[in-house]
Each structure stands twice: as C-alpha cells, then as structure tokens.
Amino acid sequence: LILTGAELETRLAQRDDTERCEFEIGCGSGHFACAHASQNPQTLVIACELKGERCRATAERARRAGLANLAVIKDRGEDLLQRFPKESLDAVHIYFPDPWPKARHRRRRVLRWMNLVRMVECLRLGGQIRFVTDFHDYALQARMVAALHPQLETARTSDFDADALSRYGPRLQALGKSIDHLTATRVSTVAVAGGDLQLFELLSGSRC
Numbered sequence: 001l002i003l004t005g006a007e008l009e010t011r012l013a014q015r016d017d018t019e020r021c022e023f024e025i026g027c028g029s030g031h032f033a034c035a036h037a038s039q040n041p042q043t044l045v046i047a048c049e050l051k052g053e054r055c056r057a058t059a060e061r062a063r064r065a066g067l068a069n070l071a072v073i074k075d076r077g078e079d080l081l082q083r084f085p086k087e088s089l090d091a092v093h094i095y096f097p098d099p100w101p102k103a104r105h106r107r108r109r110v111l112r113w114m115n116l117v118r119m120v121e122c123l124r125l126g127g128q129i130r131f132v133t134d135f136h137d138y139a140l141q142a143r144m145v146a147a148l149h150p151q152l153e154t155a156r157t158s159d160f161d162a163d164a165l166s167r168y169g170p171r172l173q174a175l176g177k178s179i180d181h182l183t184a185t186r187v188s189t190v191a192v193a194g195g196d197l198q199l200f201e202l203l204s205g206s207r208c
C-alpha cells in the first residue's frame with residue numbers, strides 16, 4: 001500500500017482513463033483517506049504524508065479495512081503534484097494543513113499560489129480542490145489565490161465532515177473554534193497566458 005513517487009507514476013500509467021483518481025495532501029493517520037476510499041470503491045485514492053509513522057498508520061488502517069483502492073506515499077504533496085499528468089485528477093483534498101501562522105512562514109503553506117497553479121493543471125474539467133482549515137488567515141489566503149485563478153469557481157462550503165473524518169474536528173469543536181471550508185472547481189481548461197499567471201502571482205503577493 002505504501003508507494004514511492006516513481007511507483008506512483010507506474011501505477012498512474014497503468015490506469016484506465018475512466019478511473020477516478022483523487023489526491024490527499026497531508027493525510028495524517030488516514031482518517032479521511034480510508035473513509036473516502038471505502039465509500040468510493042471505484043476511485044483510486046492517493047494519500048501523501050511527510051511523516052513515516054503516519055504513513056504506516058494510514059496503510060495499516062487501509063489494510064484492516066481491506067481497501068485495494070488506496071495508496072500512501074511518504075513525500076511532499078507539492079513535489080508529488082509534478083508526477084501527476086495534466087488533467088488526471090478528480091479532486092485534491094487538503095484538510096487541516098499545517099498552518100504556518102507566522103507571516104514570514106506563509107510561503108511554506110501547501111495551498112499557496114504556485115502549488116495551486118499546478119493543482120489546477122492536474123485537475124480534470126469539473127475536478128475540485130477541497131480545503132478545510134481552522135486558521136482564518138489561511139482560509140483568507142486560500143480564498144484569495146483561488147479567486148485569482150481564471151479557471152476556478154469557488155464556494156465557501158464542502159461536504160467534508162470535520163468531526164467524523166479528522167482527529168482535529170472534535171478537538172476544535174470542543175474549543176469552540178470556527179472551521180473554514182473552500183471548494184474550488186475547475187470550470188475551464190482554456191490556456192491561461194503566461195503573462196497573466198505572472199500578474200496573478202504578483203497580485204497574490206510573493207508570500208502567498
């Protein structure tokens with residue numbers, strides 16, 4: 001169940017084009033990835049996570065559930081995005097990503113402009129980026145960069161059940177924290193001029 005980046009490319013190359021494929025960045029111990037793979041047996045779910053122990057926990061959870069449609073990769077989500085062919089993904093899931101709250105660390109966030117541009121390239125038409133955070137400042141950044149991308153339509157909702165599918169959900173609810181949701185759908189595949197992308201990069205700020 002645990003793949004390397006190179007094995008992921010082989011797995012994707014063997015894939016039938018009609019097979020749905022979704023990617024979760026920062027899956028933690030696999031609460032969402034396993035539940036989602038179980039509810040969607042026809043979908044290939046690729047989950048990535050930086051920490052080896054959490055990758056193993058995700059793989060073990062999937063093994064116990066008998067899931068054959070889930071693969072886990074220990075790698076950075078932004079690096080793995082380079083391995084997916086263009087227009088190959090139906091969804092990118094990012095739930096409670098590390099918030100990097102200090103202003104000077106914002107450029108380390110997973111949902112920042114340059115990564116968003118690559119995510120959109122990887123999405124099929126109608127594919128979605130689904131994002132949830134309890135950091136209001138991160139939610140604003142995500143909404144801003146998504147709104148700037150000309151191929152995305154955004155909504156401040158998602159069908160992610162934070163209480164059921166993240167270990168953070170119940171804890172945050174107990175603390176009375178509010179949780180922001182964002183769904184960004186790819187509504188166009190018409191090429192965006194490089195100059196426009198550079199302008200958007202400028203508008204989103206180098207720190208975003």
Ligand SMILES: C[S@@+](CC[C@H](N)C(=O)[O-])C[C@H]1O[C@@H](n2cnc3c(N)ncnc32)[C@H](O)[C@@H]1O
Nearest residue numbers: 026027028049050051076077095096098166167
């Ligand atoms: C706050 S936890 C949330 C885990 C899970 N999504 C949940 O809601 O329970 C963020 C996770 O993302 C992982 N992570 C951080 N940066 C990452 C990156 N660039 N690529 C993949 N995983 C990352 C961390 O190791 C951590 O397990």
